[in-house]
Structure formats: structure tokens, C-alpha cells
Amino acid sequence: MVSRSTISRRIADGEIQAIKVGNRHRIPYSEVQRVWNESMEAMAKIVAPDIEAELFGDE
Numbered sequence: 001m002v003s004r005s006t007i008s009r010r011i012a013d014g015e016i017q018a019i020k021v022g023n024r025h026r027i028p029y030s031e032v033q034r035v036w037n038e039s040m041e042a043m044a045k046i047v048a049p050d051i052e053a054e055l056f057g058d059e
Contacts, residue, residue: 010016011025016035018025 007016007027008025011018011027016027017031018027020026
């Protein structure tokens with residue numbers, strides 16, 4: 001889960017594209033998918049060495 005303030009900050013920084021409707025931001029579904037995929041790729045890169053070590057041992 002990501003806090004509302006984190007999302008707001010990422011929108012303000014331009015990391016997440018959103019459309020302003022009144023006083024609220026609307027994030028298109030395609031943008032949600034993009035952010036999700038980038039997050040999962042980053043997570044996979046971080047944990048890959050640990051998983052590899054666990055599966056194949058430290059060589």
C-alpha cells in the first residue's frame with residue numbers, strides 16, 4: 001500500500017501522470033499499470049540475488 005501523500009508527491013514531481021478534475025487528481029488506468037510494472041521490475045532486481053543465493057547457494 002502507498003500513502004496518499006506519496007502519490008500526491010509523485011504526481012507533483014511528475015513521476016506519475018494525472019489529470020486534474022476540480023480539486024482532485026485522476027490517474028488513468030494505463031498509468032497505474034505503468035507504475036505497477038516499474039515497481040515490480042525494481043523489486044525483482046532487488047531480491048533476485050537473494051533468491052538466486054537461496055536456490056543455488058553461495059558459490
